[in-house]
Amino acid sequence: MTTQPLITPADLLALVSTQPLVLVDARSGSTAYDHFQAQHLQGARHVDLNRDLAAPAADAAVGGRHPLPSLEGFAHVLGQLGIGPGSHVVVYDDKSGANAAARFWWMLTAVGHTAVQVLDGGLPAALAAGYPTSAGAEVPAPAPPYRATGWRLPTVTIEDVERATQTGSHLIIDVREPARYHGETEPIDLVAGHIPTAINVPFGSNLAADGTYLAPELLQEKYTAVLGPRPASEVIVHCGSGVTACHTLLAFAQAGLPIANLYVGSWSEWSRTQRPIATGE
Known part of the structure; x- marks a missing residue:
């Protein structure tokens, strides 16, 4: 299934009531997980930019501050999030998608996953639309590591x-x-x-x-x-x-x-x- 890269909060509300999906909170920064535990969109799982979406080296002169992780490492992260080839994934952050939400979208698209969307307007737009929220940790049922064969985007x-x-x-x-x-x-x-x-x-x-x-x-x-x-x-x-x-x-x-x-x-x-x-x- 190929989807549009963006989804509105209204469409997300309609979608979540009719089919299963994996909702991912990609807020970043040193306090991101604390903010996630205080309040997140209901059912969302948290992904960490530095730990899950990058593999920082000791010297940023080699690869920059956020080099891509290994394909195997990312496949493991996706499995821990409960994401498989058939999952419909929606990801958000609190920066209008300008931070780790877009990075997660790019990475998931790059391994060949087509059913992935970024929440347009991010967390603020979802809250304004009345999307229900939760607090505390979310522990998704893990899936096997994602079957990824390479990075397909240039x-x-x-x-x-x-x-x-x-x-x-x-x-x-x-x-x-x-x-x-x-x-x-x-x-x-x-x-x-x-x-x-x-x-x-x-x-x-x-x-x-x-x-x-x-x-x-x-x-x-x-x-x-x-x-x-x-x-x-x-x-x-x-x-x-x-x-x-x-x-x-x-x-x-x-x-x-x-x-x-x-x-x-x-x-x-x-x-x-x-x-x-x-x-x-």
């Missing part, structure tokens, strides 16, 4: 990105906030600035004022103009550590466009090497 390495800056073979899109791209501030990584030749299309521009995604036709118009004649295979999308970039890749999918290349290491990897750094426009 990624690029730091060497690929470096070649693209030298040859112009790819359009590089940096989705971070403009101040970080311009090198005016850097609240997370060690050096401010951006990858040379990259353009800035902030992930926030995917959203309407209420924190939900723009309509598919508006996203299609937006990214068709950004990409021009380039196919998605000649587009690289990155952020700080390969998480928020997935928000824009989700926008591609919502617009009906092929999903572009993800540079997982992103600025957190590039900025820790001796490669060139640009500032300003």
